[in-house]
Amino acid sequence: MSARSVHITTFGCQMNEHDSERMLGMLDALGYAPTEDRDAADLILFNTCSIREKADDRFVAHLRQAAAVKRRRPETLIGVGGCWAQSVKDQVFRQFPFVDVAFGPGQVHKLAEFLTSDSLTAQGFFEFEGFTGHLPARRARDVQGWVQISAGCNQRCSYCIVPSTRGREVSRPLEELVDEVRGLVADGVREVTLLGQNVNSWGVRLRPHPSTFATLLRELDAIEGLDRIRYTSPHPQDMKEDVVLAHAECPSVCEHVHLPLQAGSSRILKLMRRTYTREHFLDRVALIREHVPDCAITTDIIVGFPGETEADFQETLEVVDEVGFDGAFTFIFSPRRDTEAALMEDDVPHEVKVARMERLVELVQRRAHERAQRFVGRTLEVLVEGPSRHDPSRMRGRCRHNKVVNFEGLAVPGELVPVEITGATSQTLTGELSLVARAAAF
Template structure:
């Protein structure tokens, strides 16, 4: 059976799609281009309105393929699948399966039942109290990836209920995996050739603080994963500032393979807005965390998430966010205009910010961030680091191949390598010679390893 997966949203969705691919291929299914597939799987995101609208657009495009094969079926999973649920069945008759984030563990079996001719529609939308462990495919594409990078879920869901966020409603309450399951998966990946692992969760800092917890904190898990022989790089995302422990901050100074990068969502720089967002920290506390992180790891690359035009945000509130962005000096940020999501507390908050004001604020914020990013990257010219190669660069010219990879902090680095050796998955020592708008150009200084 030929299948095609479309993934929207966060790294957790990317990881889920990788696992689905592994599980289906281990059953003998075959990945195929969109115009050849018989089964389409949409792994969706509903954090903001725009990604949700993309789902409907893609389903409309898939409907066109019914002219080629009237037996085509589709499945919708992820956050929009959880949110809209069986509503997809009425609007798109070829959608035969909807599954939420807890239901994904049973999605491969459900898809097999459907392609074997089951005349039914299946909804896997129930939340569970304990993390639903998934089958281990007999063939794992994450291990086979030449780039040698992998994601590992350590938890799912969130208990924070920030007033703008739909995640607790679409991914459920927080559920931590058993630490031994996490460690076993990491060991298996490293044994299979993975060099870099990213631990994933909605709020990794609160790992273990739920019914699935067995007394192991996130800091303890972090140290145990870092000890795995052969693991060159370790990352984690996402971190809620209110839960980051001193032990996690210290880890950046004590673990050599813990990468000098952290995504720490600030969301706003105004204490009043942070309070109405339900973030449970203020700007002073955020700066204290940043100071502690940079004391532990002076070369730490800090990135963040920012929301502009939250209901009731004044011009003064927005200016405070601009001041915080400049003060902290984020190397990059993901910034968005606030959008109402179903069921969240902010839906009823007033006043809403006019669209033209929201757009103007977002543009100002992004212009400021672009300036800061350029300055951060320019400071790196002349420094050296190992680049983990992900593949060939899109732009090529004569005189050898250009390759693309990431330094320890996760920055994109392009460099030329003479000869036709395949570098994907290798570390290459590079000295930075030029800073671009969002990436770096390097020159090889040593042999790949």
């Protein structure tokens, strides 16, 4: 009997990418092999996001295509997991009767229970059970791995649907995380990315032994063979000096911090329930640059939040100009179901939002381009990921500052190689493999 096949489409954040890897690892144990051909798959899976309206719209279009496959091949199973499924749990089967199984982010393991049950009648799994990630993962890259350190979030940002889709924050024990990373390193992983909705509040509520995110970073840094540690995302309120010092003192903790700003106006931040002010955010940036001067700082910014005036938006532009971010994810506000902001009057006209977004993006890219010039002429350590996406004759990788580097020279995916940087844009660096540095065992 031939192996059954699964096609999975992932929307949204790195946490979702990790959840998809865990789904594939679990399905591999059940005899399912991944396929790129959705039309021929025995199981069509969607791992969904509900942070922004566009993600919803894109997903529903894909789901309609899967329904067409099921009409041609009725034995095909369709599964929907992730935040969107959790957010519409009361209506998913009524709205989409062709779906066979639906499950929230905390119920990934229930997919296996459904597939191995005697009767494949439509089922939904949406309970919060804390961390349910003790599943094998099928990693997309051999030398890079995700590690989920916590589940859920205790923040109540007025625009965010995550607390209702992923539940209250639950931290995994320190010893368990150290053991998992040791296992990944033994399996050839050189770089890990720690995942959580608010990573730097990790450990505070662990019982009987509370801990801190800085302690976790130092414990992982001590693991022999681990070259790089990244994490996403911290919250400015919880970005303490001990974490910044871990960046400065731990060789494997990368020189990159993704610090979400969301808005540069303290008035708008209060409406967003972000629990910090413009001044506190700038203080955290100053602290990072004091201890890690070369650190790359990236951010998230929302344009057109309810009540945002031109003066508020100017304050956002002022912060962006003052900080000089190395990159930013920028979004036009769209209300999400079951959030406080969805009940606010969306009083910023769409054309104003679009115009503000254009001004913001221009400034972000100009400052990021200026910041990137500091790398030209330097030799950076690059973790090779494979051929360049736009020019297969060149190689592609990332430096410790999380910038994509396209370079000339021969290298193998998974290698750490020295690259002399010859050019820089707002988003990528270009360079040449430094044979001299490589020969000297860079």
